[in-house]
Amino acid sequence: MSDSPRTRFFSDNTATVCPEILAALAEANTGLAGAYGDDPWTERLDGALGEFFGTEVRAFPIATGTAANALALATLAPPYGAVFAHHQAHIACDECGAPGFFTGGAQLTLLDGQQAKLSAAALSRALEEHPVSVHTVQPAAVSVSQATELGGAYRPAELTALCQVAHAQGLKVHMDGARLANALAFLDCPPADVTWRAGIDVLSFGATKNGAMAAEAVVFFDLALVRDFELRRKRAGHLLSKSRYVSAQLLAYVETGLWRRNAEQANRLARRIGEAAGARLLHPVEANEVFVRLGEAGKEALRSAGFEFYDWGAPASGLARLVASWDQSEQGVQALCASLGELPGT
Amino acid sequence: MSDSPRTRFFSDNTATVCPEILAALAEANTGLAGAYGDDPWTERLDGALGEFFGTEVRAFPIATGTAANALALATLAPPYGAVFAHHQAHIACDECGAPGFFTGGAQLTLLDGQQAKLSAAALSRALEEHPVSVHTVQPAAVSVSQATELGGAYRPAELTALCQVAHAQGLKVHMDGARLANALAFLDCPPADVTWRAGIDVLSFGATKNGAMAAEAVVFFDLALVRDFELRRKRAGHLLSKSRYVSAQLLAYVETGLWRRNAEQANRLARRIGEAAGARLLHPVEANEVFVRLGEAGKEALRSAGFEFYDWGAPASGLARLVASWDQSEQGVQALCASLGELPGT
Amino acid sequence: MSDSPRTRFFSDNTATVCPEILAALAEANTGLAGAYGDDPWTERLDGALGEFFGTEVRAFPIATGTAANALALATLAPPYGAVFAHHQAHIACDECGAPGFFTGGAQLTLLDGQQAKLSAAALSRALEEHPVSVHTVQPAAVSVSQATELGGAYRPAELTALCQVAHAQGLKVHMDGARLANALAFLDCPPADVTWRAGIDVLSFGATKNGAMAAEAVVFFDLALVRDFELRRKRAGHLLSKSRYVSAQLLAYVETGLWRRNAEQANRLARRIGEAAGARLLHPVEANEVFVRLGEAGKEALRSAGFEFYDWGAPASGLARLVASWDQSEQGVQALCASLGELPGT
């Protein structure tokens, strides 16, 4: 399995941990500290993330993005609730039913939308068509991904419109921010503009894909929603005994600009790949993911040349996903771009 | 909250990460590697733990002990199952209902027993008294802790007898081995003798309390039981994307004798405390936990002297728990022993 | 609330219990009998339904259709399973998330199709597009409704083709037969042809809408699937202590041709309504439900004339559903037909 680093474009999950994060772990490794979050690092999280987002927050460290998403949704949606999301959302396609497990059976209502985005209009229509009675699951929450599963970044106005529709009907809005840093780096806007200021109530804030080891935070902007979150986290086995080591990663991530440096680097490499893909590019590159139409022959050619990546879409669709990580080698990307350029018909 | 390291006897969870583990993390931090366990470190786990236990196993890295326990039990017990455990078991008292969550509602049947141990006789009697019909929860699994919640170590013969009773009735046996290393260090027997050879089917093998950062393994000795474990782990948000960093901890833990060195050190310090406690000692010290009767005055005296620890048992019972960690300072223990010796009536 | 019987076309659930069912209840009301299904009526169910379907079955009495559906699905799909159904299916729209509750979180994958039918082609495409890995919910079952939620009846060949696709991928097929009698009366084929012979594995067989008081049966054609059904039923509170009174209803229903008499009557009345609706009719009338485009003015006119019915579809769509019951008065139907005929533009 050991692939040379210059050839792997599977996912940003295959990357290493960046040196700043390792340093933060070493630094936290001193003295006995309270377990289960009763430590100085975790206690600083609310403040540090509040500073980052420019508002008061409650933030909880979590080791995986799936857990962060599912715990957040379980806090927003009752077992008889409906959660609206894009049909390509990670929570719908890549979490083995975690939302159903954590909520106790809430039902996903899946919608369409460009580049895996939910639009205010689509949500509005879906809510209109969803009768509410004792026989139906009760609309409870909306979940969006920033960046989306197709590498798109919601603009502040898009999110604001969407959240207005949701809130007007009493729904809360969750954001899966596994790649929020990449979206922010692209949009070059304050974190507030695509989160709480736009109406997001709870955020899964990911660092793992962007240089951390295993560090996400569930960030509540609507503090009243915290409710039983901590009990749900504990019984899901997601309260880490030595929490300081997750919290220390998150602190390093947001307090030193690390999130931006890593995201900008990954985005820059992805943009280069997107440019090299030319007409083969399926979606604008607004984060660190590149979706291309290669055809089966094109895929074969790239793979023969030593590049690894995932197929995308239906079998035999000829589509592929290429992901750039913060630690992707420049030479590897350069070589990929060259190979893409040499494909017939690019 | 920052306590001086010499005074904190709350739990082994308050300890730091030992240098060997940090080194293993740094060493794993090279090159792109497959995500979600498709990496060379995770792929070596089965072999390394098989070697450690002296038999073929399937082993899965997990970040917390609660998750390891609950996932293991969910694999053994259906939603309408009964899980037999000691009434002081961690799964019953300290996991906020995680077994009920992960199994989908299985019921705990809680039994009594010396030093938090289940005996073969007690289990036998409980099974005899548990009618089996469509109206009752179906006996499915037994869960034991090694070392127990009161710091006791099951002898191989005790476990063998217990597992025989369980297996004779078709129940599977799970071991919560959050402190297995401490029990092994005390018993000085091969790991096999208190696990698979005694009849344990699935083990939660903990390293976090004994020097790791966040590393447990669910170890299947009965390979047929693995079944849907991986799907259950994923939907619980416990499949780490960068799994290599948990696996690397586990490899360092079992392959270098680290587990034994750390456990012996913690046990040795606990024994010293136990000896100093004299007649105040409630249970034989067979791991790194010491249970003492201090009285409210005694507790007050120790706390005034700067020692921190948990109350134990019912309010005003005057009992306390003192835990020694692998990194506990010798001076701190010495001071505690001295203070214990000076308590009136020790 | 007491509406005159001639005006109510809401649902076949508003009907009375037919005299033969009341007689069967009285007849069963003699002597002490075993509780929880250990009675002569329940014990005859397997045989009577086996006779009805022309094959060996296991059949279990249940008081509601939602419970029958959800218990059947929980037997077919694990918590991490995917259940494929039409997006208008009762299990998706009208059961307040019961499938998610009973399965422990299985996810519905909802498909399109004419008159609320799933086609073999649509299922095949959906399965092709559903990746199977540890990250995804695992395709486990398909659920179809006969008659469908839009009053259509699957032909034997349609079901056979659909079941072949499902079985080829290892999925089991459930049929929601809340109105199976109506479909059978329309198709005039042996019950076998649209159930087990076509590949249906488990059936929710409804009698309540067609003249019973509260009587459904979960009928297993694939006997191996019964597995833990009885335990699941009990813990869901659906094992009736005095089961004989549900079983007696089911026996009367299938053994005396009652199912057919009632269904033919309801279907006949529905067909008359459908004919009167003329160009306003949305779907062929193949059971006892009639879907019409009335416009808001047309609805208003009918309601003013004393007819009651449900709106259908999106608000302001102008669509309506009219349902005929076994005990619907001929005069009421006649009056409705007349009023429909008088609507401008019918």
Add this chain to the structure above:
Amino acid sequence: MSDSPRTRFFSDNTATVCPEILAALAEANTGLAGAYGDDPWTERLDGALGEFFGTEVRAFPIATGTAANALALATLAPPYGAVFAHHQAHIACDECGAPGFFTGGAQLTLLDGQQAKLSAAALSRALEEHPVSVHTVQPAAVSVSQATELGGAYRPAELTALCQVAHAQGLKVHMDGARLANALAFLDCPPADVTWRAGIDVLSFGATKNGAMAAEAVVFFDLALVRDFELRRKRAGHLLSKSRYVSAQLLAYVETGLWRRNAEQANRLARRIGEAAGARLLHPVEANEVFVRLGEAGKEALRSAGFEFYDWGAPASGLARLVASWDQSEQGVQALCASLGELPGT
């Protein structure tokens, strides 16, 4: 299985439906009526049960006692809640884990007590010993049975004391009243005295065992607790489409004194059996259940004489339970009493 009516003392569930209930069903069988509880019978329930209990209530018809109990508990206890009950409670022993299923995993904490009663003192001690932190299940509810599983009737003062302890700690109290009528007939007190006036918040009020066909009601005395009960009932498949037929049973049961006539008859017969049992009697007969020590030889003798009943307690304990129904034949009881009297050593 067909046993002669004079010999069966298994359970009151084996009895027939009393004529008044059948008459009520026939009477309700007229005209189309709204489904799912939107009918005149169900709409009268709140009033009729309010009258019966002498206070304002919300009451919901349910077909089984297990469902009534589990739905009530799910309304009181969150998934991470603890429910305190006697270790012989029906919810703990005879419902196949229904409370765990409906609550989403709440944990039962089982206590001891005379004749299956919880005492205020025992509850107080249990709460004191139950630490409350993020690691523990959160005390949420207490459940008592009236009459108890050993045929005892709580006195008003006992319940009042118990509920005071519960409420003082923020717990709600549920009563399993499957045999409430029997307890009331014995105590000869107003229903209020052992329900809301004593502090009961929610009641499962059973009629099935006492002459109905399938009719229980969940009765909320604390109206604020109704919350999402109706959604939970629907998704559990316990909202009957033709609800009028359950409601009509309940109305006949409480409005005509039927509950008392049937209960007094069953209690009277049970008392006779208890008197005949003499020194063999294990508990005072305060309802319609009689617990006796027969020895294996005694059991054998009675069974040879044609009497049927359940063994009780541990295998070979020699204990038995004898239950009298409202329709038990006087001759059968007379014969049983005679046989009991003839057993050596009675």
